[in-house]
Amino acid sequence: QLQLQESGPGLVKPSETLSLTCTVSGGSVSRNSYYWGWIRQPPGKGLEWIGSIHYSGNTYYNPSLKSRVTISVDSSKNQFSLKLRSVTAADTAVYYCARNIAATYGDWFDPWGQGTLVTVSS
Amino acid sequence: DIQMTQSPSSLSASVGDRVTITCRASQSISSYLNWYQQKPGKAPKLLIFAASSLQSGVPSRFSGSGSGTDFTLTINSLQPEDSATYYCQQSYSSPWTFGQGTKVEIK
Numbered sequence: 001q002l003q004l005q006e007s008g009p010g011l012v013k014p015s016e017t018l019s020l021t022c023t024v025s026g027g028s029v030s031r032n033s034y035y036w037g038w039i040r041q042p043p044g045k046g047l048e049w050i051g052s053i054h055y056s057g058n059t060y061y062n063p064s065l066k067s068r069v070t071i072s073v074d075s076s077k078n079q080f081s082l083k084l085r086s087v088t089a090a091d092t093a094v095y096y097c098a099r100n101i102a103a104t105y106g107d108w109f110d111p112w113g114q115g116t117l118v119t120v121s122s
Numbered sequence: 123d124i125q126m127t128q129s130p131s132s133l134s135a136s137v138g139d140r141v142t143i144t145c146r147a148s149q150s151i152s153s154y155l156n157w158y159q160q161k162p163g164k165a166p167k168l169l170i171f172a173a174s175s176l177q178s179g180v181p182s183r184f185s186g187s188g189s190g191t192d193f194t195l196t197i198n199s200l201q202p203e204d205s206a207t208y209y210c211q212q213s214y215s216s217p218w219t220f221g222q223g224t225k226v227e228i229k
Contacts, residue, residue: 047220062217105172106154106213112165
């Protein structure tokens with residue numbers, strides 16, 4: 001079945017760039033009907049959608065983060081990636097990647113990766 | 123952004139109870155509402171999409187209803203493994219937003 005796995009540094013210094021990759025197995029990121037998304041969850045808090053990408057390169061971002069975020073896809077590696085620039089302690093969170101199903105009756109996320117904790121600290 | 127408000131924030135119920143969680147949107151979102159279950163240290167899991175469609179593999183004791191601004195997640199005959207935090211999410215208008223969560227504990 002489809003599985004997603006996040007990877008990347010667990011510690012990032014303030015003002016630097018957070019970079020994460022999501023590797024997809026058991027399916028292709030190039031399926032036309034799917035987007036691929038990033039969602040984060042600060043410790044002890046709720047969920048925040050960061051953005052999503054289609055294999056064609058079409059992206060849409062949360063306006064609250066848009067100026068600092070880039071999501072890209074590498075179909076040859078069956079991966080998609082997140083870059084978040086100029087991070088602060090407020091960006092400390094568990095970052096999840098997920099398949100974003102875009103259907104007639106809305107968008108939902110299924111399945112999710114296990115998540116990776118990224119701490120912003122000097 | 124569309125604000126999603128869940129109530130209650132937490133609840134405690136006994137095995138076998140019927141549990142209801144409410145999610146209210148700050149504007150009408152038709153049926154563009156999804157529900158997730160998250161257990162401690164785990165990723166969220168999709169339970170319900172499009173307000174009332176049960177995701178494959180999810181036990182039938184879970185059900186969703188509502189449209190417009192008011193939605194409900196119902197757990198019939200609560201089981202010990204249902205102890206978790208539940209989130210609603212709207213996809214009527216980007217950015218997709220989540221409720222703050224409802225923590226369900228077993229008495």
